[in-house]
Amino acid sequence: MGKSARELARAARVDIALDRRDGVVLNRLAQGLFALLGLGVMYVLAQAFAESPAIFVQQMLNGLQLGFIYALIALGYTMIYGIVKLINFAHGDVFMVGAFTSFYVISGLDLHRWPAWLWAGLPEGVVILIGTITVILLSMVVSAFLAMAMERFAYRPLRNKPRIAALITAIGVSFFLEYFGALPFVYSNNYITYTRPFEVTVYTAGSISPWAIGGAWGLFLLSLAGYLLLKWRSRQGDLRAQSWIRHPLLQLGLLLGGFFSVVLTLAGVQIETGGEIWDLSASNVTLVIMGSSIILQVILQYVVNRTKLGKAMRAAAYDKDAARLMGINVDRVIAATFALGGGLAGAGGVLYATAFKQVHHLMGIIPGLKAFVAAVVGGIGSIPGALVGSLIMGQTEVLAAGFISTPMRDAIAFSLLIVVLLVWPQGIFGEPPGEKV
Amino acid sequence: MRKRFLILAVLLTLVILPACGGSGNEEALKIAILAPLSGDVATFGESTRDGALLAIKERNAAGGVLGRQIETTVEDSQCSAEAAVSAGNKVIDQDGVSYIIGEVCSSASIPLSEIVEAKGVFQISPTSTNPSVTINEDGSTKSAVFRACFIDPFQGTVAAKFAQEQLGAKTAAVLLDQGNDYVRGLAEFFKEAFEAGGGEVVVWETYTGEDQDFSAILTKVKAANPDLLYLPDYYSTVNLIGAQAKEKGIEAIMMGGDGWDSPDLDTSAVEGGYFTNHYSADDPRPEVQNFVATYKEEYGATPDALATLAYDAANILMDGMEEAGNDDPMAVAKAIEGMTFDVVSGSIAYDEHHNPVKSAAILQVENGKISFIDSIAP
Numbered sequence: 001m002g003k004s005a006r007e008l009a010r011a012a013r014v015d016i017a018l019d020r021r022d023g024v025v026l027n028r029l030a031q032g033l034f035a036l037l038g039l040g041v042m043y044v045l046a047q048a049f050a051e052s053p054a055i056f057v058q059q060m061l062n063g064l065q066l067g068f069i070y071a072l073i074a075l076g077y078t079m080i081y082g083i084v085k086l087i088n089f090a091h092g093d094v095f096m097v098g099a100f101t102s103f104y105v106i107s108g109l110d111l112h113r114w115p116a117w118l119w120a121g122l123p124e125g126v127v128i129l130i131g132t133i134t135v136i137l138l139s140m141v142v143s144a145f146l147a148m149a150m151e152r153f154a155y156r157p158l159r160n161k162p163r164i165a166a167l168i169t170a171i172g173v174s175f176f177l178e179y180f181g182a183l184p185f186v187y188s189n190n191y192i193t194y195t196r197p198f199e200v201t202v203y204t205a206g207s208i209s210p211w212a213i214g215g216a217w218g219l220f221l222l223s224l225a226g227y228l229l230l231k232w233r234s235r236q237g238d239l240r241a242q243s244w245i246r247h248p249l250l251q252l253g254l255l256l257g258g259f260f261s262v263v264l265t266l267a268g269v270q271i272e273t274g275g276e277i278w279d280l281s282a283s284n285v286t287l288v289i290m291g292s293s294i295i296l297q298v299i300l301q302y303v304v305n306r307t308k309l310g311k312a313m314r315a316a317a318y319d320k321d322a323a324r325l326m327g328i329n330v331d332r333v334i335a336a337t338f339a340l341g342g343g344l345a346g347a348g349g350v351l352y353a354t355a356f357k358q359v360h361h362l363m364g365i366i367p368g369l370k371a372f373v374a375a376v377v378g379g380i381g382s383i384p385g386a387l388v389g390s391l392i393m394g395q396t397e398v399l400a401a402g403f404i405s406t407p408m409r410d411a412i413a414f415s416l417l418i419v420v421l422l423v424w425p426q427g428i429f430g431e432p433p434g435e436k437v
Numbered sequence: 438m439r440k441r442f443l444i445l446a447v448l449l450t451l452v453i454l455p456a457c458g459g460s461g462n463e464e465a466l467k468i469a470i471l472a473p474l475s476g477d478v479a480t481f482g483e484s485t486r487d488g489a490l491l492a493i494k495e496r497n498a499a500g501g502v503l504g505r506q507i508e509t510t511v512e513d514s515q516c517s518a519e520a521a522v523s524a525g526n527k528v529i530d531q532d533g534v535s536y537i538i539g540e541v542c543s544s545a546s547i548p549l550s551e552i553v554e555a556k557g558v559f560q561i562s563p564t565s566t567n568p569s570v571t572i573n574e575d576g577s578t579k580s581a582v583f584r585a586c587f588i589d590p591f592q593g594t595v596a597a598k599f600a601q602e603q604l605g606a607k608t609a610a611v612l613l614d615q616g617n618d619y620v621r622g623l624a625e626f627f628k629e630a631f632e633a634g635g636g637e638v639v640v641w642e643t644y645t646g647e648d649q650d651f652s653a654i655l656t657k658v659k660a661a662n663p664d665l666l667y668l669p670d671y672y673s674t675v676n677l678i679g680a681q682a683k684e685k686g687i688e689a690i691m692m693g694g695d696g697w698d699s700p701d702l703d704t705s706a707v708e709g710g711y712f713t714n715h716y717s718a719d720d721p722r723p724e725v726q727n728f729v730a731t732y733k734e735e736y737g738a739t740p741d742a743l744a745t746l747a748y749d750a751a752n753i754l755m756d757g758m759e760e761a762g763n764d765d766p767m768a769v770a771k772a773i774e775g776m777t778f779d780v781v782s783g784s785i786a787y788d789e790h791h792n793p794v795k796s797a798a799i800l801q802v803e804n805g806k807i808s809f810i811d812s813i814a815p
Contacts, residue, residue, distance in 0.1 A: 062652035191673035193703040283684050356649045357680045366647050401653035407643045
């Protein structure tokens with residue numbers, strides 16, 4: 001006679017246990033392999049650093065610029081995912097539309113110089129500053145409307161359908177924007193040289209006034225002191241200090257002060273180690289990108305954490321039905337999220353075009369994908385995660401290109417996604433409940 | 438069913454009849470021009486057609502070739518393999534043509550050259566740069582297929598020579614798109630010639646076609662501080678690299694190939710740079726100036742490189758016919774192999790693979806304008 005049911009069940013259990021053990025061995029092997037690979041990479045990088053610290057630091061400065069642009073795109077991915085659980089693949093194309101909007105208003109309307117139309121005697125610096133801000137804001141508005149329209153017409157009708165339907169629609173919207181843009185009467189499929197809203201200046205040792213460097217350090221140290229003081233007070237049980245510690249102005253001071261003090265010092269002060277003069281440089285484009293990216297992110301943090309809309313967004317991210325029962329208009333909240341994300345991507349598009357001086361109808365694909373990876377690495381759904389993930393992404397790319405292999409830079413950057421997903425499936429910042437949006 | 442046979446029969450007679458009639462005509466020599474007159478690169482095709490027609494018109498006015506007038510057939514071959522093959526079959530079988538000028542694109546010229554080879558007629562492509570246009574798969578040279586342009590790698594050799602002799606460059610950095618045959622060919626031949634001339638390639642970095650950020654590579658270039666930065670890519674990528682290199686404070690002279698030849702080249706990004714090209718309308722040689730003047734008079738525009746090469750291709754073919762003394766395509770091919778031609782784009786002789794050995798024009802981007810510097814023979 002055959003085996004009894006119990007024996008069969010036992011055999012099956014043993015099989016499963018064996019499978020599990022095989023899986024464990026395989027996982028261990030994979031982990032060991034990755035650890036080995038990681039050590040190898042570390043070794044190569046350490047060697048490169050020891051050989052020429054100046055070039056290494058210069059590469060990191062290059063990566064910073066890239067990282068801050070990715071951050072602006074990644075925020076949109078992360079916010080939209082946080083609320084509607086949709087990976088909006090058309091996000092990179094919103095970025096492209098932002099870049100093109102600024103291209104047309106700059107080269108067609110000269111909008112980056114509009115204050116000079118009103119008052120001819122205005123100093124050049126003020127004209128450019130106000131003009132550039134206007135161009136960025138205008139592109140943000142156009143991109144925000146585009147993102148809202150996309151949500152209203154392509155995603156909202158599918159909200160209660162299986163999630164895969166919305167995902168495929170997102171890919172469709174992405175292709176539509178790309179190839180609609182390629183039509184000869186839209187943007188054409190040519191590579192177009194972009195006109196920057198301001199002239200490029202490259203800062204090297206001695207070309208930055210010590211006041212600017214000192215000011216950045218002052219801002220950073222002051223904010224740090226404030227942060228530590230508040231931290232100490234809140235440890236003591238001071239509730240007001242606990243709420244102030246997350247005040248957006250304090251964050252702004254820490255981030256702006258921290259990044260600017262380091263970058264300005266590196267670029268503007270002559271550093272010499274072991275007879276080697278560090279010939280570092282940073283352009284004003286890098287500084288503008290860093291500054292606007294930080295300011296926009298702090299504003300976003302403020303909106304999400306301190307306003308009624310932000311509260312509604314967090315509630316909708318937590319539980320849409322419950323939020324609806326509490327009287328929150330979830331449709332409007334989602335539209336607002338798309339608008340915020342689209343606006344940030346639009347600003348990213350302007351900054352990217354300013355940095356690389358070229359616009360093209362497919363320019364959004366690769367930065368969009370990389371920002372998506374950055375968002376996943378940082379923990380999709382988490383806003384600080386998007387910033388950290390993007391900075392890591394920028395550094396990975398530049399260091400890979402600089403010291404490992406140039407043709408492999410994208411391969412390495414994208415394999416970061418696989419490694420992070422294996423080690424931290426949630427991404428670096430995970431998904432702390434209540435913080436998700 | 439019967440009706441369909443009837444239509445087929447009528448069509449067949451229509452196809453065969455003119456072919457019979459055509460072969461009987463001994464009076465005029467027939468040349469077909471196959472060029473893309475529709476689609477993405479229609480402007481390339483129009484320039485090619487205009488250039489070739491101008492050369493034939495001039496020759497007819499001067500009494501024709503071998504005492505006979507030349508009759509031309511123009512077909513739209515759309516820069517595609519299928520269209521080129523059907524246009525080629527049509528002109529050879531139906532119109533009785535034994536000489537073809539075309540195609541513009543390598544992707545169309547290669548399949549066309551296979552038909553030409555099989556049917557024993559003559560082809561000269563003005564601008565197709567792929568080596569396979571004139572070479573069979575087994576490495577032997579096709580018997581009667583030529584081209585009027587130099588093949589891509591040649592530009593790399595000329596650029597290296599110019600950089601060393603005229604610019605005094607001792608070290609060079611080369612940045613190339615690994616996935617693009619054109620770019621890689623130029624870069625590899627540049628390196629070979631530059632090192633053969635005693636120079637040193639201190640940076641050799643590849644990137645991919647989608648890259649927009651070159652800061653990492655350019656930081657390495659800056660650290661190596663070369664005399665020359667060779668960028669053999671198309672203008673779209675060169676615009677990006679050039680602008681970023683200037684911002685990084687790289688002072689190396691930039692140099693490139695005919696991929697730079699575009700009205701969309703960002704002249705501020707490559708200010709002071711040089712590039713190799715097939716020809717320049719500013720070249721003071723009388724052949725060039727006469728051609729530019731005639732072309733302007735005929736069409737009201739300055740001829741571009743495509744028009745020039747098509748004009749040259751037609752002249753090479755007609756000179757070859759005169760030299761051969763008869764209109765047998767194989768005899769003409771033999772004659773061309775041994776000749777030297779002084780045409781607009783330079784002095785041309787053919788190597789064993791039917792590739793022209795000729796000089797290249799060196800142009801410089803200066804104060805936002807492109808000016809002719811020199812004509813360099815290999």
